[in-house]
Amino acid sequence: MSFFKKLKEKFTHSQDTMTEKFRDGLTKTRDSFTSKMNDLVARYRTVDEEFFEELEELLIQADVGVDTVMELVDELKMEVKRQNIKDTKDIRGVISEKLVDIYQGEHEVDPSLAIQQEGLTVILFVGVNGVGKTTTIGKLAHQLKNDGKKVLLAAGDTFRAGAIEQLEVWGSRAGVDVIKQGEGSDPAAVMFDAVQAAKARQVDVLICDTAGRLQNKVNLMKELEKVKRVIEREVPGAPHEVLLALDATTGQNALTQARMFKEVTNVSGIVLTKLDGTAKGGIVLAIKRELDIPVKFVGLGEKMDDLQPFDAEKYVYGLFADLVDEEPVDMREE
Amino acid sequence: MAFEGLADRLQGSIQKIRGKGKVNESDVKEMMREVRLALLEADVNFKVVKNFVKRVSERAVGQEVMKSLTPGQQIIKVVKEELTELMGGEQSQIAVSKRPPTVIMMVGLQGAGKTTTTGKLANLLRKKHNRKPLLVAADIYRPAAIKQLETLGNQLDLPVFSMGDQVSPIDIARQGIEKAKEDHLDYVLIDTAGRLHVDETLMDELKQIKELSSPDEIFLVVDAMTGQDAVNVAQNFDEALGVTGVVLTKLDGDTRGGAALSIRAVTEKPIKFVGMGEKMDALEAFHPERMASRILGMGDMLSLIEKAQTNIDEEKAKEMEKKLRTATFTLDDFLEQLGQVKQMGPLDELIKMIPGANKMKGLDNLQVDGKQLGHVEAIIQSMTNAEKEQPEIINASRRKRIARGSGRTIQEVNRLLKQFEEMKKMMKQMTNMQQKGKKRGGFNFPFMK
């Protein structure tokens, strides 16, 4: 079975609502992306320089990193030559395959969280301002609680106006407690409190919110380091996950964000938020390729259940689904 | 360095052209390819890039660049001029209604910075324009959005109008304006909820708020880190509401901010302000020229290149370059450089633009303003030639003498010497980066070609 068939199979056979939701969430993304892809393929009967140029633009438009796009296109050119592909119809599969390839590398990526079988699991959220950390924590708390976990939240953003209250609202929506101190207090101290409370209450998962910070702010990154150190010291092996929230609308800077946050907090996964908009968040391909940080979740809205696990094949397939389902129309025919 | 600026990108092409003496069309084409990549890496929308490159190409081929002895710099200059022009002039004025209160609506995607900017604008209106603003909390959706605005109002000691989250934003806006009239407040700033530009229901809500409040300004708040999608966002909001201006937030980060160009190109609306931090005073007027430099990945270095071009002749530039490489850069040279820096704005700002500079000890306090420069000048002029050339020999008694001679304190003399050392170190580092054999250098100083 071809790679592409396998993808399709996988997609159509998973009837769970998650898939549906993911598909729905990606619909807009896919519509514009793939309709352009269709246009492209339809316009070009043959695979030539011009075709690649447009393909390049298409991918750049999806915010796939510039370098990644250039490399991908180069590889495609080679592949086309090797397989002696002449017809654009035949190249769609190769494109998709290469994209998944870029994402996964040698082996398949497991997007699940490192939830401990025994004892406390600590998840730390980091990221720049306004990307969706607090909202995602609310969603994740809800999900974990539904899975039967005892969840506690730590209000580690003591800086931004209304941040603590925001997390409290999410806490009460999800039905989980929030450990907090006053606005302006030391976030490391909040974490210390929260960890102690989590231990005392025999909590399964502690999720820690932190203030948004731009990665070039040295002092704020140091503060984050300290927050992480407190967690490390108080719970051996923790934090078990450090999740970087990335806004799908963000362009190339996301790569720098990932790099810097990884350097400081050893990020273990990405939550790609706001994928319900028209932005594609293609930069995650570059991030995976360059920094080997996998996406673990995607945010598809502002409601509590708008969080879905990431599936690389579905993600890429989602971008190309229509291409597989429909035969492209050759618009050059009168 | 993560992304290369245009100057770095052009290094390769320039190297090739060098020695050839003349530039032909295919050289220009090659340089244009680099221009394109630099802009794409800066997140300028690809369509905008396409048009832009076409324009620059025409100018470039049309002699300006091809005739030049320094085609690399010339092309940067042409690119920057075009870019600056596209970016429009400086327009940071805020409308004033003949019949107060003046109403300003803040709109944009989720998390762009509307609420924060609402607070900053109110602060600016009061501080700079002596106005009395009212903040209106019309975001009933995001958890604790009202609380957030109230907290900011509290910090600023400015009134906030809110009706909880069970009243429609349209009613809140209406009553907020009434309230401002009652209390004789002259500005109303309406903070609306973040929304997707494709969310018809919520876009409709904004239209209704606009309808009833006839705002004098509708500010679209956009995150400076936005990628290719910026054009869609800007276009949709503008078509739905007719925005009057744009605020670009989080520009205190290290993003190139190509979205600025994209937004300008599709809406032709002025970018009025930029957000430079989370605090309430971190709102600045938009400078098109600075933005152009930034997008090209040169920060203010670009202006320095120009300054260097006009102030230093070729010979001198070469000499400087050599001095740097051989580490014979003296305090006199330092002084000369500072003289140019002086016209470019504070050096600390400049240094911030150098990748990795924030990690270099000592550099973070390096500051130069006009007055200080005068002092520096005086100090250096009080040195003997030997001292200028070999600052190592400046011992305690020499320091005392220099301080006396220049009318400055010994501490100031010490600080200057330390700064000079740091600068030298930094330059050495950069020279090393350039020589490390990577085909493109990491960084260009004005007198390096």
Ligand SMILES: Nc1nc2c(ncn2[C@@H]2O[C@H](COP(=O)(O)OP(=O)(O)OP(=O)(O)O)[C@@H](O)[C@H]2O)c(=O)[nH]1
């Ligand atoms: N459409 C959409 N909006 C989202 C999503 N995730 C978060 N948001 C919205 O984005 C805005 C910012 O979200 P927050 O959770 O406050 O972001 P944050 O990273 O905690 O922000 P700071 O703490 O200020 O740095 C809010 O309006 C959220 O409702 C998503 O997946 N889709």
Ligand SMILES: Nc1nc2c(ncn2[C@@H]2O[C@H](COP(=O)(O)OP(=O)(O)OP(=O)(O)O)[C@@H](O)[C@H]2O)c(=O)[nH]1
């Ligand atoms: N560094 C920096 N952070 C900023 C700037 N402007 C806003 N922020 C931060 O960005 C985050 C989001 O800002 P908000 O003002 O809550 O954004 P918003 O558009 O009102 O968000 P929603 O109401 O959820 O749509 C907060 O953490 C702010 O502190 C800026 O210019 N620089």
Ligand SMILES: [Mg+2]
């Ligand atoms: Mg938050």
Ligand SMILES: [Mg+2]
């Ligand atoms: Mg807000």
